[in-house]
Amino acid sequence: MLKKIVLILSIVIVTTVFTALPVTANTAANPLVVLSLNGDQFVNYDFDNNTTFTQGRVDQAVTIIFFGNLSTSTVDKSTIYAAFDSNGFNYGGSTIHGRVNDTGSWVTNGDGGRKTSAADINGCHYRLYAANGVNMWDPTYYHKYVVATTHKDMMLGVDYGHNEDAETLILQCAIGHPGWAVFQNYAWFGNYEAPRWEGAQYWDNNGYGSAVRLP
Amino acid sequence: MGTNRNVNRKWLRPVAFVASIALLIEIITWGLYHYEGGPSWVAVIPLSIYVVPFIGCLIIAWKKPFLGGIVLIGIAAILIIYSLALGLSPTSQPALTVLWMRFSVILPITFPMLITGVLFLMVKEAKHL
Numbered sequence: 391m392l393k394k395i396v397l398i399l400s401i402v403i404v405t406t407v408f409t410a411l412p413v414t415a416n417t418a419a420n421p422l423v424v425l426s427l428n429g430d431q432f433v434n435y436d437f438d439n440n441t442t443f444t445q446g447r448v449d450q451a452v453t454i455i456f457f458g459n460l461s462t463s464t465v466d467k468s469t470i471y472a473a474f475d476s477n478g479f480n481y482g483g484s485t486i487h488g489r490v491n492d493t494g495s496w497v498t499n500g501d502g503g504r505k506t507s508a509a510d511i512n513g514c515h516y517r518l519y520a521a522n523g524v525n526m527w528d529p530t531y532y533h534k535y536v537v538a539t540t541h542k543d544m545m546l547g548v549d550y551g552h553n554e555d556a557e558t559l560i561l562q563c564a565i566g567h568p569g570w571a572v573f574q575n576y577a578w579f580g581n582y583e584a585p586r587w588e589g590a591q592y593w594d595n596n597g598y599g600s601a602v603r604l605p
Numbered sequence: 606m607g608t609n610r611n612v613n614r615k616w617l618r619p620v621a622f623v624a625s626i627a628l629l630i631e632i633i634t635w636g637l638y639h640y641e642g643g644p645s646w647v648a649v650i651p652l653s654i655y656v657v658p659f660i661g662c663l664i665i666a667w668k669k670p671f672l673g674g675i676v677l678i679g680i681a682a683i684l685i686i687y688s689l690a691l692g693l694s695p696t697s698q699p700a701l702t703v704l705w706m707r708f709s710v711i712l713p714i715t716f717p718m719l720i721t722g723v724l725f726l727m728v729k730e731a732k733h734l
Contacts, residue, residue: 482647483647484640484645485645502647508650508654509651509654509655545687548684548691548710549688549691584696584697585694585695585696585697586696586698587692587694587698587707588706589706589710590639592694
């Protein structure tokens, strides 16, 4: 009798595990939006792959633009990564893909970003995207800039997302950098997510992107 | 009578051992697949932070089945409680949906862990028959 129970439980366990495994992508609540900055464009979410860019294959919402001015020599991914090192963003993450258009054609930029917790126990994580992997160029207003997604990583595989909290946390870090100007809820990014669970992902985003101007 | 039952349950120890190895493989696979972006080398370091102590727990279970069983059941219980507590975050979803979401995330790991823990407890019990 006991042997039969163990056998049945083993079958249940194996079935449960294999039905639960292939979960990597999230689904946006609303259709994807292409945002335009004086001719440049980017999609308001990043994606879990670099071939299928649909509402059901997103990872996180784009929430921040880092930009400079004409006198700013370097607003690029490495500069921003280096600046946030002092805030504890010292660990790399796995590669996710942003869709951007800087020169008239759409390209995909893969980025692992930086996060504050190697074990994803209670960490904050951002990723940066630019058409050439360095920065984008808008001669009109934003000049050199990159776009960012933000989320929290908590208890590996059990709880992540919380985009709005992560955005706020990163903006608080940005305020502490000399000369950086923070514009919270700067513009409508069209990626509003009412608080909801999607598996391990906790969506919560007000749909407004913020902007950070570097000196 | 007692000796007979003891002999009949000798298979429990190898079963518990195999179950614990299967659990370890499952945890590694589950962790890799649930890591953002899917399986990659980047996931190895964060995953090892969880897996290495867990291997320690399994070694305890192989040497001291009762203690190991208690530890495995304890870890599973903590994970279930933690995951369900997260479900208390504000949401517009019905409570049952949230409950199902949280269980669907955590059960593939905790259910086999509970079963393996119980198996180790039974190994201890069989020894004393």
